[in-house]
Structure formats: structure tokens, C-alpha cells
Amino acid sequence: MSAPTTLSSPPFDVVGGDHAKLDAPDRLTGVAAFTDDITLPRMLHAKILRSPHAHARILSIDTTRAAALPGVVDVVVGSEMPLTYGVIPWTPDEQALATDKVRYVGDAVAAVAAIDEETANRALAFIDVHYEVLPALCDPREAMANTDVLIHEDNRHGNISKRVKLAFGEVDSALAAGDSEPGAHRIAGHYEFHGTTHAAIEPHCALAHFDTTGLLTVWSATQVPHYLHRELARVLELPTYRIRVIQPAVGGAFGGKSEPFDLEFVAARLAIKTGRPVKCLYTREEVFLAHRGRHPFSMDYETSVDADGRILAVSGETVLDGGAYSSFGLVTTYYSGQLLCSPYSFGAYRFHSTRVYTNKPACGPKRGHGSVQPRFAIEVQLDKAAHLLDMDPIALRRRNLLGANSTTINGFHIGSNGFAACLDAVEASSDWQTRRAKLPRGRGLGVAGSTYISGTNYCIYPTDLPQAAVQICLDRSGRVRLFTGASDIGQGSNTTLAVIAAEHLGVELADVRVIAADTDLCPVDLGAYSSRQTLMAGNAAIMAAQELGKKVRKAVADHWQCSPKVVTLAGRRAQRLDDPAVFIPIQDAFVLAETAFGTLGSVGHYNTPRSGVHGDYRGGTIGASPAYSFSAHVADVEVDVETGDVTVHHIWAAHDCGRALSPVLVEGQIEGSVYMGVAEALMEHHHVMPTGLGLEGEKEPGPWVSGLLAGSSLLDYPIPTTLDTPEISALIIEDPDPRGPFGAKEAGEGPLHPAIPAVVNAIYDAVGIRIDCLPVTPEKVLAALDALAAQKGSDDA
């Protein structure tokens, strides 16, 4: 059952207004407390000992010498918390601290609590661990083929973590039509998406306190307090009511803080053991090792288009390099194929995706989970098709529009669909036709489109309970208190919910106080992932606010002896619609309502629609969403043919978010997404040294440990500075969806997708080379230019 939604029309009082974030002043003055800013009396500091081997059996762990050091208060090893966990309940393959085996360089084996961090750090060297080193598997294809070395020995499928094979329609014959039909084309391409990581500027941090009543409180830089709460209960073997999880201000997450990590278990366990508060803060190196970033994908795609540019069939075969643990990998494997079937209509489609365990930091969800990589492949495939057909690439995309109120070939129901408007907007803003015709060699324009989900239809564990809930209280001074389990990780979800409540209850935005992400105070929300909160928590907020609004209007109407239908709440007033001269301040209206109905509080919840929104085949629910966002980008790129350097001058990014509840925040999500996508195309690479080799490309073994991370600092893993970031034009498209609050859909992840293929397609437009293996480096550009020149030379000869 889905909660009632409002799809009223503008003008609104608060929705769509030019307002800043509620909590910005605290963040601009250094007042906002992030987890590491919290200090408790008698607090200890914990550090974690990590494996120097990519793959090894633990023969023994002796903590005696470390425990004896002055300043060390306690030590913890894995046998104290042996139960396995995993954010996806079907794949619990992790332990808080390893007991039998380590599976990547950086796997946690023991931890120390000491009077200060320096002492804890030093004590780690006095923990004696004896390992039997095992062969490390760092290449997914090698790991897939190897049946002698098993990374998870109890896994029934060797080193394969998940395999998904789905087909829709007559794929082989539709693909063959690309060869046989006159004017049609069949395009085969091999694409490599390297791994990238989130690199939030705030490192992970957890603080735990075990009080005299037996309550464990864990403050953590997490984006999923609810899932952390569940897993803490499981691993620490405590009932959930004895655990309270609080998420303080979070300094960026992007998917990198969406599951439990070793530090939360370690801090909690040591707090219980010592009776003192324990904090554990990752170093930047540990953030890179914790990872859960974007999977490397090795993709083989085939696409057939007819002579008019219609997509006859798409077939994708993908190997996902999963790293050492499952993380969200089951979902990633489905998403790698399931999220590709929009915004274009496919005649037939199949995908075959295999996620493989390797002895590397585990991959997981990063902004645009599982679908950024295949989106790169398909958008380049379509660009190749347009050039073969001598069609404008925007025109080719228009020819394949899925449209609103449609069903994708894999059975997802699409409601509102602003993709055509996104294409129009980027075509017009970039002056595509004129600019493209005038560009000199070395400069090019590229286009790409995409879609994304506004939350997933199902929780990651089986339940029919609500996915989001909001409680609202009105107080006698005309203020509103809103309690939500949703996680504001900088994207502004607290502000978004306040906008919704303020709109319904007739107060100003600043009159709403949001209390969020505290499992003792707030109702359950599944957290900040899958771009779910605006739609789901937003609908819950509407439900709660509507109930209170009704009471207030009824009380005021009784006072005025009129119908509640002519009472409106807006601008800190209750006012008669039929006689605007009659009004009272909103606090007086709240007082009338409290007098009439008693203390004013309400709860709202949201559950996703379950019927008619997805196919009924196995896996058909994974990737289905209540509403889908759409994006289109045009990139203006310059290639230096002497150095191979690529400069992105400008990205025009149009995004259909349904309704921009806070346009400044939506623009911020678009701009941040574009920045991150461009960086993944050109700069960033979470690179792990392959087995037995030195630096990439070197034939001789280097002095490197197998499975060692190449860049574990923000210098060696360069993220863009102000000087590396292109000019970005964020264009908001509003195609309201009946399932969204005021029509709103997601904005946080969708706008990343097209940036990467738009840049790569622009490089082709600029100099005629295809870089199908990311990231685009000067070396690859120069090699491709050389190959192109050689090809031309032989053609001329």
C-alpha cells in the first residue's frame, strides 16, 4: 500500500523556493559536530591491525605483548566476534575481524584500545600474527578459472560471487537483423571500466559508549544507521533495543559509508570490554582500503540498429571484479544489466553478468551503483551507431525514446519521463548544431543520456514493513519538529523534508526543526542509498503533515464557523480563502488545534508500490523503482594531439528530477555528479597491483606485494581540484511523477552517468579516436592517434 501523495500545481509557498540548506550555518562556522569532533570523558582510541598479505591463512594471533604495553587498555581479536555479517542478508561473508583467513591487503585482524591514538598505533606492532601465505588472485578472469585457490572456501561456486543471466525477446534473431537488413548495423565493442572510489573528504569514524544501563551507543559516519543497527546487533549478539545508533554530521559518503565497517564493531566491542568510550578514526589509507567503490567491469556489448537508427537488440556480457567480499555485490550484478533498459526502447535484450571474488579491497556501491559502467558502454555503442548511420547522435537517441507511462523490455513501469526535454535542453544550451559545425580539429562535442532509480522497490532484507517513516509534532509557538530516520550526508535531505512539512503546515522553512538519524529518537528509514530519500521519506512526511494540517484547518474552521475547505495554511498564517482579510497567526491556529484535539503529533510512512511496476520473473524486482529520473549531457572537449591531454571545457547537464523541491540543492547534486563523472573518465583509478607484477605494464616483477593498492592517498589517487573541473551548466527539467512528493524524483546519482560517455564521445568527435578502456589517459590517446594515423596511411597507400 502506498502512502498518499500530493501532486498539486504551482505556485507553492516553500516548494521550489530559493532557499539555502537548514544546517548550512553550522557547517560554515565550524559548529557542526562530525563524529571525530565528539569527545567523551575517559575516551580511549582504537587502532586496527591489518593484513600485509593479499591472501593468507591466519595460523595464530598473540596479543600478549601488545596488551602488556603501558597505555594499552585492551585488545580485541576476531574470535570474540566470530559471527559473519553482510549488508545483503543472503551473502554474509565478512567478519568484524578475520579469524581464519585474510583476503586482501588491509583486511582487519585485531585491534587495540589505548589511552591515545599514538600508543594504540605503536601497540599494533606488538601483536604477533603468524600467516601461511596463499596465492593471491587479483585478476577476475584468472580467479574465475581457478578452482584450486578459493577465496571463500565455503562458496558453492568457486570464486564466483554472483552470476545473473536474463534475456528478453528474440535476441539472436534481432541481433542478426543488424547484419542482414539493408542499411542496418551490428556493432560489437569491448569496454573496460576501471575501478574508482568515493574519496569523501571525511574519513570514516566511529565512537562507542556502553553505559551502566547496558545500552550501547554508537556514533558513526554512516549513511545507513538502520542497517548498521541491525548488523551491530547480529555481530555483538545484543538485542537491537540495547543499541542506539546516532549519525552525526557526515562529511560526504557517495555510497562509501553504506554498510557496516570493521571500525564500528571494534569500537563497540572495546567499549563493552573496557567500560570506557572508544573512538576509532580511519587514516586516509584505511579509507582507500575500506573502499566499496565502483567495480571494475569488463564488458562485451553487441548492438544492432536498423537503417533508421532504431535499436533492434542489445546484448551485454560482463565480468565484475568484486574484490574480497560480497558487499552489495548481489545487487550490483543485477544492476549491471537491469538498469540499462531505459531511457531507450530496446527491441530485444539480454545480459550475462558474473561477479568474481579477487584478493583486493571489496567493491560496492558508488554513486550510480552498478549502472554507470554499462551506461558508458551503451552510450558509446549508440554513438558508434550514429556515425555508421551518418545520423546526428541526438537524433538517434530521439528515435529510440521510451516515453512516459511505458514499460521497459525488462518489465519496469516508467511513469513520468522528461528525457526528451533533457535532450532538447542540452541541444539548445550547448548550441549543439551551430557549435558542432564550427569546431576545429582537436575540439569536439559529445552527447549521452541516462536514467536512474528513485529508490528501490524492495528493502535489502525481506520485509513488508514501511521503508520510510516520519513523525511530526506541532508546538504552541508555531514551530514544527520533524523526526526522521533519513540520513543527511550533505545532500540536504533534512532541508528537503523541512520544505515538504513547511509547505503543508503553513510555516517558513526556518520554523521546522529536523531531528534525524538517531535510532532511539527517530522512526526507521532505510537510509541514504539508491537515491531513495526524497521520494520515500518525502512521501512519509506528506502523510504526517497532511494529518496535522487537516486538524489545524478543522479547528480554525470551527473557530471561524466556516468549512475547513476554505481555510488555508501558508506564510505563517491560517487564512480564509474566500475572505483573505480574515487570518490568524499560525501559532494561534496550532493552539486552537491543540485545544480541540490534544497534543499535536502524527506519523506518516511510505511503502513502495508492489504490483504493476516490475516483471514477475526471478530478479525482476531488483532495480525496479517507484519513479525514474532522466539525464542528458553534452560535453565540449579539447584534445591536445601533441601531448594526448584531454581538457573538458564545458558540460551542459540536464536532469529531470520531477520537481525541484529546493532548486539550489538539485543544482548542487547535478554539478557534483558531473564533476565526479568527468574525474572517473579522465583521472581517477583505484588501482591494485596485479599478482606478481610491478607497475602496470612492466614485465619484470617489481618490489611490490601482490594486491597492494597503488594510490592510497589523495595525492596518488588524484581527485579534481578547482583547476581540473570544467564549467558546468546545470539545467533542471521538471516532469512531475505521480508517485513523487509534489512530483519529485531523484537528483543525487542519475546526473553522474552521462558525463563519462559524453566526454568519450566528444573525444571521438574531436580527433576521431575511440577510447573504450577507461580512464582516458594521455598514453592511450597518443597510442590511438598513432594507430589512426597508421590506418589512414595504409588506407591512402
Added chain:
Amino acid sequence: MANLPDSPSPLAPAAPPVSPAIQSPDRPVQTSLLRFELNGEAKTVAAPAHWTLLEILRYELRLTGTKQGCDKGDCGACTVQLDGKPVNSCLVLALDVQGRTVKTVEGLAVGGQPHPLQKSFDKRGAAQCGFCTPGMLMSAEALLRQKRARGDEGIETLEIAEALSGNLCRCTGYTKILSAVVDAWRDKP
């Protein structure tokens, strides 16, 4: 806190099998008395000789507005002003601030009112998670103050971008940050 050069990385090989008594971690640490001006007030702090300015600020003085993102000088989240110039406080030894002037984000407000940069960052939505923001503000304030001292009339996006290029932001794509600095320069937040 810092990864000190002599503290082993969690990935480093284990310590040699010697008795803890020989390699006792509580070897004597030299402590010095530091006197410096912090946000307009005189401060006296007892500082371990190897601590950084960032550690003094966050862990001794509890001024947690200054953030630690990498502790290696790569991210700029810990930027404060030393004698009016932006520095990575994680790369400044605390002893080096003896007798000098330090300003942090907590000292940015003017006469109890938000600094024009704080107002323009707020209005523009230039802070998303806000973790890089204190450092970003300290770099931007130094730029604007230097420009006003030089008597500059206009402001170029490129000079702002250069001045902020040591401050990494992962949320915003910098677009709104650059606009906010221009607004503050024109003092019309």
C-alpha cells in the same frame, strides 16, 4: 591524530621480537610551552614537541571546526591562517607557531556577524557536507584580503580557482563555491 614518522603503518611489518620494556611506547616526550595569538586571543598551551598545529587545535584546544581529511597535506581540509596566510595545519609543527598569529574558521565572523564569505556560501549552497568548507573559507578569505590590500578592482574566476586549488571538495564540483567567492568579493551576499 597524525601518523607520526616513527609510528608504524598498520600495514608495516611487525616489530622485532624484543621485550616491550626495551621499546616502551611511553618514552619521555618533550613538552614545550607555546604562546601565540589564536582568533584574536592570547593562548598558552603545553604542546608535545612533535605535535602539529592541527593536533593542538583539535585535540588540545577543542577547536574542531578545523577538519582532518588526510593528515598529509593533500586535501586542504585543515587549512588555517598563519600570520594571515593559508597553511595546511597538519603540516605545521606546533612549535613553529610560537609568537605568531593563527586564525581558524571559528574566528572568521566579524563583530558577531557572519563573514561575507559565510553569508555567500550559505546563500549559494556552496557547502554540501561542509567538511571541506572551513578550510575553503580560510583560503578564500586570505585571497580576498590580499586582493583588497593590493587595491584590485575586479576578480577573475581563474585567480579564485588557483587560490582554492589546494582545497579538495568532493560534493559540489566547485561551481557554487567559485560563485560564492565572487559574491563575497562584491560584498553582496
